[in-house]
Amino acid sequence: MGRKIKVCGLHLSPRAKGTSGRLLESFGLGVVDAGADFSVLSVADHPDVGGCRECGACEKEGVCAVKDDMSHFYKAFEKAERLVVATSLFFYDVPAQGKAVVDRGQAFWSRRYRLGRNRDGKPGARGFLLAVGATKGKDLFVPVTLSIKYFFDALAYPKQFDTLFYRSAEEPESLTPEHLLEARAAGRNFAL
Ligand SMILES: Cc1cc2nc3c(=O)[nH]c(=O)nc-3n(C[C@H](O)[C@H](O)[C@H](O)COP(=O)(O)O)c2cc1C
Numbered sequence: 001m002g003r004k005i006k007v008c009g010l011h012l013s014p015r016a017k018g019t020s021g022r023l024l025e026s027f028g029l030g031v032v033d034a035g036a037d038f039s040v041l042s043v044a045d046h047p048d049v050g051g052c053r054e055c056g057a058c059e060k061e062g063v064c065a066v067k068d069d070m071s072h073f074y075k076a077f078e079k080a081e082r083l084v085v086a087t088s089l090f091f092y093d094v095p096a097q098g099k100a101v102v103d104r105g106q107a108f109w110s111r112r113y114r115l116g117r118n119r120d121g122k123p124g125a126r127g128f129l130l131a132v133g134a135t136k137g138k139d140l141f142v143p144v145t146l147s148i149k150y151f152f153d154a155l156a157y158p159k160q161f162d163t164l165f166y167r168s169a170e171e172p173e174s175l176t177p178e179h180l181l182e183a184r185a186a187g188r189n190f191a192l
Pocket residue numbers: 013014015017018019020021087088089090091092093132133134135136140169170171172
């Protein structure tokens with residue numbers, strides 16, 4: 001048997017068992033169906049990650065000067081070959097707890113764009129975005145797609161990635177069995 005692909009689920013919503021959490025769980029079942037390793041890292045378990053202070057320290061060493069729970073996320077980003085971001089929308093973007101994690105990705109941006117590391121990207125890396133919102137406008141997922149596109153780029157994942165978006169999904173109960181099956185199939189496909 002070959003080596004297992006490592007897939008990390010990055011959950012950026014504060015409700016551990018909310019709508020995006022439910023979808024991420026199904027996505028993860030699909031990842032495991034495909035024979036890959038799946039682990040989840042959630043801001044719900046690490047709600048005290050502080051925001052980026054723009055102190056510039058990471059531009060010199062590629063390492064963040066703020067020492068807090070973000071260390072768990074940095075370690076996971078280094079290990080994960082594939083990264084699925086699952087999030088709800090709070091005012092069209094990721095919730096504040098998740099935004100702190102995204103902004104702290106600046107340390108990885110500095111490694112690439114200030115220190116010249118990982119310029120060619122991370123070999124075999126792929127990203128995926130799973131997002132939910134309570135409303136249903138045409139442009140609902142435009143801002144979060146842009147935020148996560150540049151987050152992936154900072155982490156040396158490709159700027160092109162597949163997505164699954166669910167509108168009119170305020171609570172986990174809004175999700176149908178078909179939605180969960182769709183997320184599971186997407187997870188399987190992502191990990192092949
Ligand atoms: C502070 C706040 C802001 C929200 N902003 C939006 C929004 O801009 N657009 C939207 O469609 N839903 C919005 N919602 C609804 C959530 O995205 C929705 O309830 C989602 O299912 C929550 O997912 P979660 O349980 O994974 O956190 C907002 C909810 C909260 C609490």
